[in-house]
Amino acid sequence: MVTQTDHGGIANKLADFACSVRSDPSRIPKDVRTHALQRLLDNFGCITFGRRVKPAHCVAELVSSMGKGNCRLIGSESRTSPTAAALAHGTLAQSFELNDLGVYVHPGACIVPACLAGLDMTERRISGMDFVAAMVVGYEVTVRLSECVGPSPELDIGWHTPPFHGAVGAAASAAMLMGLDRDGSAQAMVIAADLAGGGLMLARLGSDIKRVHCGRGAETGVLAALMAQQGLRSRLDTFEHPDWGYCRTMTASASGFNLDAIQHGLGEEFVGFRRTAMKYYPVGAEVIGVIDAISEIKKTQQFSIADIEEVVVGTPAFFVKAQGHEFPETDAQIHFNTEYGAAMALIHDIRPVYEDPGILKYWLNGYGRADVKALAGRIRHVVDEELDRHNPYGIDSSVKIVLRDGTVMENQTDYVRNADSAGTMQFAVMTEEKVVRKFRALTEESLKHAQQETLISTVLGLATVPDSRTMWNAYDAALAIHI
Structure with a gap:
């Protein structure tokens, strides 16, 4: 207008x-x-x-x-x-x-x-x-x-x-x-x-x-x-x-x-x-949502990396389009790659930088690890239709982890509740x-x-x-x- x-x-x-x-x-x-x-x-x-x-x-x-x-x-x-x-x-x-x-x-x-x-x-x-x-x-x-x-x-x-x-x-x-x-x-x-x-x-x-x-x-x-x-x-x-x-x-x-x-x-x-x-976290805003969603699942569920069949990350369509989904080859790509971010969050006991300064080192070096790359290959980044409809440029994310035994674990961030405008960036304060x-x-x-x-x-x-x-x-x- x-x-x-x-x-x-x-x-x-x-x-x-x-x-x-x-x-x-x-x-x-x-x-x-x-x-x-x-x-x-x-x-x-x-x-x-x-x-x-x-x-x-x-x-x-x-x-x-x-x-x-x-x-x-x-x-x-x-x-x-x-x-x-x-x-x-x-x-x-x-x-x-x-x-x-x-x-x-x-x-x-x-x-x-x-x-x-x-x-x-x-x-x-x-x-x-x-x-x-x-x-x-x-x-x-x-x-x-x-x-x-x-x-x-x-x-x-x-x-x-x-x-x-x-x-x-x-x-x-x-x-x-x-x-x-x-x-x-x-x-x-x-x-x-x-x-x-x-x-x-x-x-x-x-x-x-x-x-x-x-x-x-x-x-x-x-x-x-x-x-x-x-x-x-x-x-x-x-x-x-x-x-x-x-x-x-x-x-x-x-x-x-x-x-x-x-x-x-x-x-x-x-x-x-x-x-x-x-x-x-040292990532783009939408990857913060992915990490937070995975961290919440890990707080209540016990599973190993070997147990994972696949991980499905859902975001608004813009963020599916706006990323290079190939596994990072340089450190310039590690901040805006959902698959990398999700794999790192699953492998590490990831905590905010104010709790664990170690993230400043392991986030930089993770793209050189074979286990991170292998897990990233089991992660799909798709459009979450509900999130896309509600706020097509919002940073909320959904995560579904499917284990080899058929167990499904899901979580979704809800930052939008704290926002006073459609574009407000208001993840955890x-x-x-x-x-x-x-x-x-x-x-x-x-x-x-x-x-x-x-x-x-x-x-x-x-x-x-x-x-x-x-x-x-x-x-x-x-x-x-x-x-």
């Missing part, structure tokens, strides 16, 4: 929202501030761990020589340009599929790197609450834009949304911290929309470059804010133009998007964190305690315990400090990160 707006209405409304939150961060509800700090800690953990993922590490090393600037790189003593730092941090955050997820967009891996670059670009003092406000706005813009055009049309067309919606949200965040006014903020967002882009095929079927998509979203957002700061202009009706606008292009339709999803409750109802979730444990798991090979605790307390207490650079001070004290 397309609703009418005045010329440039969407960009200006988003800019008004960003500027109003920057001028009065106290309007952000306390629970939203708390969630923002938890997401910040979670992204720091993902970025730090990303140095151990070879393709992401290569990108991080590459960008250290891509430009001059004063922007820091986590895990390095190098300084680089704002865009290069954003590219590196976004890539590192996305590298092992443990970063947060929204309506088929990864907001944190785009927004947090843009905020870090924005912090390093400005000489004025940025309070902890200013930093939190920029994060909140970036998440809000990204998630609302994603809900406007999805989750269906853009996925079917083949867009991978982090370098699109995430770029616009990153531009909003960077513009806030750089001190851009209403007009500059609006221009930053429409320029980011003009520059955005990323394809879904290799993101789903396996490619090292998938890991770079969030980095590109962050980089594009920062670049757009810098362009706007220098006076470059784009059309303010970029989002809603009926023929060539962003939403029209994303959906390949004049009526397949809903501008009200951006505007309704903007500034009054904060949905950016409520409609996104943090991951606890992570409490702050679990977020902290996940951070420790992701950084245990890079930081000593005392260094971890300093960073945890600094990040979670950021909203009360007068200068956000205390984060960097804490990292400087800890970095001993030479991975």
